[in-house]
Structure formats: structure tokens, C-alpha cells
Amino acid sequence: MLNRVSTFFYKRPRLVLALFLAPPLLWFLVVYIGALITLLINSFFYLDGFTGQVVREFTLQTYAKLLIPTNLQIFARTTVMAILVTIASVILAFPLAYYIARFASPRMKTWLYVAVTLPLWTSYVVRVYSWKLILAQEGIISWFAQLIHLDGLLNWYLSHDLVGGPSLAVSPTGIFIVFVYIWLPYMVIPIQTALERVPKSLIEASGDLGATPAQTFRTVLLPLSFPGVVAGSIFTFSLTLGDFIVPQLFGTSSFYIGKAVLTYQGTSGNIPLAAAFTMGPIVIMIVYLLIARKLGAFDAL
Amino acid sequence: MSDTAILFKNVSRHFGEIRAVDNVELEINDGEFFSMLGPSGSGKTTCLRMIAGFDRPTSGQIILYGQDVSNLPPYERPVNTVFQDYALFPHMTIEENIGYGLMIKGIAKDERAQRVEEMLKLVRLPGYGQRKPSQLSGGQRQRVALARALINHPKVLLLDEPLGALDLKLRQQMQVELKNIQREVGITFIFVTHDQEEALTMSDRIAVFNEGKIEQVGSPADVYEHPSTPFVAGFVGTSNLVSGEVAQRITGSSKRFSVRPEKIHLAKSNEQAASDMFVANGSVRDVVYLGLYTRYLVELEGGGDLVVVEQNLKTTSMDVTGVKGQKVQLFWKKDHVSYVGG
Numbered sequence: 001m002l003n004r005v006s007t008f009f010y011k012r013p014r015l016v017l018a019l020f021l022a023p024p025l026l027w028f029l030v031v032y033i034g035a036l037i038t039l040l041i042n043s044f045f046y047l048d049g050f051t052g053q054v055v056r057e058f059t060l061q062t063y064a065k066l067l068i069p070t071n072l073q074i075f076a077r078t079t080v081m082a083i084l085v086t087i088a089s090v091i092l093a094f095p096l097a098y099y100i101a102r103f104a105s106p107r108m109k110t111w112l113y114v115a116v117t118l119p120l121w122t123s124y125v126v127r128v129y130s131w132k133l134i135l136a137q138e139g140i141i142s143w144f145a146q147l148i149h150l151d152g153l154l155n156w157y158l159s160h161d162l163v164g165g166p167s168l169a170v171s172p173t174g175i176f177i178v179f180v181y182i183w184l185p186y187m188v189i190p191i192q193t194a195l196e197r198v199p200k201s202l203i204e205a206s207g208d209l210g211a212t213p214a215q216t217f218r219t220v221l222l223p224l225s226f227p228g229v230v231a232g233s234i235f236t237f238s239l240t241l242g243d244f245i246v247p248q249l250f251g252t253s254s255f256y257i258g259k260a261v262l263t264y265q266g267t268s269g270n271i272p273l274a275a276a277f278t279m280g281p282i283v284i285m286i287v288y289l290l291i292a293r294k295l296g297a298f299d300a301l
Numbered sequence: 302m303s304d305t306a307i308l309f310k311n312v313s314r315h316f317g318e319i320r321a322v323d324n325v326e327l328e329i330n331d332g333e334f335f336s337m338l339g340p341s342g343s344g345k346t347t348c349l350r351m352i353a354g355f356d357r358p359t360s361g362q363i364i365l366y367g368q369d370v371s372n373l374p375p376y377e378r379p380v381n382t383v384f385q386d387y388a389l390f391p392h393m394t395i396e397e398n399i400g401y402g403l404m405i406k407g408i409a410k411d412e413r414a415q416r417v418e419e420m421l422k423l424v425r426l427p428g429y430g431q432r433k434p435s436q437l438s439g440g441q442r443q444r445v446a447l448a449r450a451l452i453n454h455p456k457v458l459l460l461d462e463p464l465g466a467l468d469l470k471l472r473q474q475m476q477v478e479l480k481n482i483q484r485e486v487g488i489t490f491i492f493v494t495h496d497q498e499e500a501l502t503m504s505d506r507i508a509v510f511n512e513g514k515i516e517q518v519g520s521p522a523d524v525y526e527h528p529s530t531p532f533v534a535g536f537v538g539t540s541n542l543v544s545g546e547v548a549q550r551i552t553g554s555s556k557r558f559s560v561r562p563e564k565i566h567l568a569k570s571n572e573q574a575a576s577d578m579f580v581a582n583g584s585v586r587d588v589v590y591l592g593l594y595t596r597y598l599v600e601l602e603g604g605g606d607l608v609v610v611e612q613n614l615k616t617t618s619m620d621v622t623g624v625k626g627q628k629v630q631l632f633w634k635k636d637h638v639s640y641v642g643g
Contacts, residue, residue: 210376
């Protein structure tokens with residue numbers, strides 16, 4: 001009987017493939033694409049301000065509301081934050097990834113790998129809260145700044161509205177630091193993977209042909225690991241765009257996209273506006289990916 | 302001084318306990334095609350890498366045209382390498398690959414393009430400049446790697462088993478081509494290989510490596526016909542070693558000797574041996590018909606085997622296989638014996 005079944009499937013490889021692919025495809029279509037379409041549809045409805053009910057009629061007035069200066073500022077603020085977090089992550093992740101990929105002994109590599117991914121084992125919220133303690137007014141950083149008599153500098157820095165706030169724990173700088181901290185593993189791993197795929201002989205060949213290590217980095221290593229950088233940046237960029245917990249905990253009164261969505265759909269029940277807001281990151285991500293493609297990030301895929 | 306391209310002075314390279322290269326003394330002449338031959342792990346590649354600068358000697362000196370380069374980084378050495386896996390930059394076109402060294406040197410685009418074009422002609426790939434390495438066959442990539450190295454006019458070109466990945470036909474063709482290119486450019490070539498036939502075909506001189514040491518340096522004919530150690534006798538060509546009592550019986554001395562299979566004449570009837578010949582008696586244990594020639598395994602009286610190869614000038618497979626099990630006499634010239642010691 002079992003034999004007959006296996007023969008049946010052996011003769012029909014396409015059927016086997018279909019059976020394997022059906023669950024993930026179904027999940028993807030219904031849950032993911034379905035949710036996106038629902039969002040898109042909702043964003044074309046509007047909230048009746050008088051009754052507080054969602055009116056299911058096609059309209060562009062929600063988008064008109066979305067594009068008022070305050071909201072555009074939210075988009076700009078979030079995008080700039082995402083870009084800065086991404087750049088900082090690349091700068092921090094690259095040397096680490098390079099070390100893991102090229103120099104670490106196999107044993108060391110395992111340990112570093114664990115060390116990089118270890119934070120992902122504990123709850124995101126716990127880790128974010130622990131930063132509250134580090135960044136708070138009476139926290140470690142303030143204490144240390146006082147110790148080395150740089151508290152004046154810290155206060156001067158915090159007095160600037162663009163980056164500062166009452167304390168590091170309530171400031172854009174705080175948000176930035178925590179974002180970089182929590183998304184860093186997502187940058188290290190893809191870069192490390194990309195660097196590991198660059199054969200050692202290519203680096204040797206470059207040196208052999210007269211290139212100094214700096215030149216080799218620029219002309220060989222960086223272009224070849226660029227897909228990894230882009231893959232990592234897709235994580236850091238999109239995760240920063242959509243996150244609402246970190247701005248909620250460390251933010252001043254300025255909104256970020258995630259927080260805006262939460263407020264509109266949770267607090268005020270304005271689901272159409274929340275949906276329209278969600279379209280923002282999607283559009284930004286599409287633009288981002290198009291730019292990445294233009295830079296040749298996907299040529300190697 | 303100018304006649305010496307490379308000089309190894311007591312060079313050793315240890316990896317922990319392992320002596321990859323052990324006290325090597327070597328002199329390579331200017332303009333010669335020099336092969337480093339040996340099994341994997343014999344230290345030949347490590348020697349090459351130390352000349353290139355990818356590895357540094359644990360002790361000793363490497364002198365390149367009178368200059369001690371032992372501690373120079375690769376990018377400051379006037380040598381270039383053709384890698385075993387070619388190591389072409391996958392994100393660059395063929396033109397960019399070949400012009401890479403010139404680009405690094407800051408040579409203007411026009412001159413670069415012109416010299417790349419010349420190189421493409423030299424390696425018979427004109428018109429391939431705009432392709433990517435992935436669009437080329439193994440043999441073509443190999444020639445690009447050669448062009449990329451040669452364009453920099455290195456004083457020495459290092460080749461690390463560059464033909465290893467090619468199939469037999471292409472390999473034989475590239476052997477001839479490499480030799481021609483070397484004659485044309487007149488640069489010292491150092492060629493690492495584990496393939497004795499390849500080394501014999503192309504080289505002016507060969508160094509045979511074993512366990513981090515050089516066993517013998519000499520011309521192909523020297524190394525083949527007069528191996529100085531049992532290892533060389535065995536690694537270059539087929540090992541036909543005879544020693545002890547059996548050797549005593551044949552040559553009158555118990556010194557270990559080696560004789561090449563094709564030098565031995567297999568006499569089927571009672572032939573008279575000339576005075577400059579050694580004679581041995583035995584019986585044919587195995588016969589392998591190989592078309593062009595036949596290989597016989599002859600068990601000697603008193604123990605030990607000799608491999609004998611004879612061309613099938615007048616014989617067919619029917620004739621030769623019939624010899625199996627028969628008693629035979631073996632003749633070979635006394636000159637063709639090498640006493641290998643050990």
C-alpha cells in the first residue's frame with residue numbers, strides 16, 4: 001500500500017511540488033496579500049467625524065488628510081530616523097561581520113555568532129526596557145557623564161530640540177540608540193554571510209595585482225558584499241519604519257509612523273487614516289528597493 | 302646576479318607543529334620555465350605563496366632579483382599569480398579584470414584599454430572584453446587570468462595548478478599555449494603542479510617536492526631518467542625499484558636501483574643479452590592492453606615486481622594477453638639504471 005502511494009507520487013513530481021507549496025502559498029495569499037488588500041481598501045474609506053463610524057464609500061479624503069504638513073513631517077521624521085539607523089548599523093556591523101567571516105577561528109566564529117544573535121533570544125520588550133535604565137536621567141550614562149565631568153556637554157546636547165529632550169531616555173537620540181541596538185543583529189548576519197561567500201583567492205588576487213588593503217576593500221570586498229549590506233538594510237530600514245514601541249517608550253511628543261498608526265486605529269478608531277498611514281512605509285520601501293536595484297544590489301542574486 | 306630570479310635561503314614555513322616547508326634551498330634562473338612538482342601537502346604551493354607574499358617564511362630569506370622580499374606585502378612585489386580557481390572578479394567585465402592592475406597603478410583609461418586589447422589578442426580572446434567571467438568557459442577564464450597577470454609585466458609569473466580544473470584535451474592544448482606565451486614574453490614562469498606529465502612537458506627545470514623538502518632539481522630528462530631518490534623515481538613516472546638480494550643477483554650490487562618501464566625489453570624466446578645489458582628472469586603475472594602500448598607486470602625470481610611497457614608495434618591484444626603466466630627474460634641497458642640510495 002505504502003509502496004503504491006510512493007510510486008503514485010514519484011510519477012507525478014508536479015503534484016508533489018504543488019502539495020509542498022500549497023500551505024505557504026495559501027498563507028502568503030490569504031493572510032499577507034489579503035491583509036494588504038484589506039488595508040488598501042480601508043484607506044479609501046473615511047471616518048464620519050460626527051458619528052465616529054467608518055463610512056464604506058470610495059473617497060480620497062482620507063489621503064487628503066494624510067498629506068497635511070503634520071503628517072508629512074511624521075513620514076519625513078521616520079524616514080530620516082530609518083536612514084540614520086541603517087547607516088549606523090552598517091558602520092557598526094561591517095567590521096564585526098568582517099572579523100567573523102574572515103579572521104575568527106571556527107570556535108571563535110561560533111561564539112561570536114551566538115553573541116550576535118543572543119539578544120534575539122530574549123524578549124524585545126525586556127531589552128528595550130533595559131535601555132530605559134541605561135538612558136534615564138539617573139541612569140548609567142548620566143552617572144558616567146557626571147563622573148568624568150561631561151554632564152555639561154550632555155545637557156547642552158540634550159537642549160537641542162532636534163536631537164534632545166528632557167533626558168536621553170526621552171529624546172530622538174535615545175530612540176536612535178535603541179533602534180541601532182535592537183536591529184544590529186539583522187545587519188551583521190547578512191553582511192557576514194555575504195563576506196563569507198567572497199573567495200579568499202579574490203582578495204589575494206587583488207593584492208597580487210598591486211592593490212593595497214584599502215583599495216581591495218573598495219574595489220572588491222565592498223562591491224561583492226553590497227548585496228548583504230542591502231539585505232541587512234532592508235531589515236533595519238523597514239523594521240525602523242514600522243516600529244511603534246521604541247518611539248512610544250523613548251519618544252518625546254513627536255510622532256513616528258508606527259505610533260501614528262497605533263494612535264489612529266487604537267485610540268481614535270480612525271481605521272481608514274491608520275490604513276492610509278500604513279501605505280506610507282510600503283511606498284517608501286518600494287522607492288528604497290528601486291534605488292537599491294539601481295545601485296546594482298540585486299545583480300548578484 | 303641578474304641571472305638569478307629567485308633565491309630561497311634556508312626557507313622554512315611551519316604551521317604549528319607541521320613543517321610545510323622545511324629548510325628549502327633553491328635557485329631559479331631568469332627567464333626559465335620552472336616547475337614545482339609534488340603531491341598535495343608537499344610544500345610546493347606554500348613555496349609559491351611565499352614568493353607571492355600571501356605567506357611569510359617562519360625563517361630564512363627569499364631573494365627576488367637581488368632584493369630580500371621575505372617581509373614585503375603582496376602588493377609591493379613585482380610578481381603576479383595565476384590562481385588555481387582563476388580568482389576573476391565576478392562583478393567586473395573581462396576588460397576590467399585584465400585592466401585591474403593598471404587601474405590600481407593609476408594608468409589612464411585610453412592606454413589601459415589599448416593594453417587590455419593587446420593582451421586579449423595574446424591569449425586569443427579578442428572581442429571578449431565586455432563579457433562577465435560567468436559567461437566564459439573554464440579554458441577561457443584561465444586565459445583571462447593569465448592576461449590579467451601578464452599585463453602588469455611582472456618579473457616572475459606564478460602559476461598555481463592553473464590547468465587542474467580543465468579536461469584532458471584542453472589541458473594538453475593549454476600546456477602548449479602556456480609554453481608558447483612564456484617564450485613570447487620571456488618572463489620567468491614558476492609553475493606548481495602535481496601532474497608529472499605536465500611538468501615534464503613544459504618545464505626547463507623541475508623541483509620535486511616531498512614533505513616540505515626538495516628531493517631533486519633538474520631538467521625533465523634528468524629527473525625522469527636519473528631520479529636521485531626513491532621518491533622521485535616513484536613520483537615521476539612509474540616506480541620500478543629493486544633492492545637487496547634481487548638487486549645483487551641482477552647488478553652484482555645490493556644498491557637499490559630504479560629502471561623505467563619502457564627501457565626494459567621483454568624477451569619471449571631465448572635471446573642473447575649484449576654485454577652492456579642487465580638480465581633478469583621472471584614470470585608475467587599480469588597483462589594490461591592499452592591500445593598504444595601494453596603494460597606487463599613481471600614477478601622477478603627471488604621476489605619483487607617490475608613493470609614493463611612495450612609498444613604494440615606488431616602485436617595485437619590477442620598476442621599480448623597470451624603471455625600471461627609465461628616465464629620471460631628482461632633486458633635493459635646498464636646506462637638506464639639509476640641508483641637511488643635509501
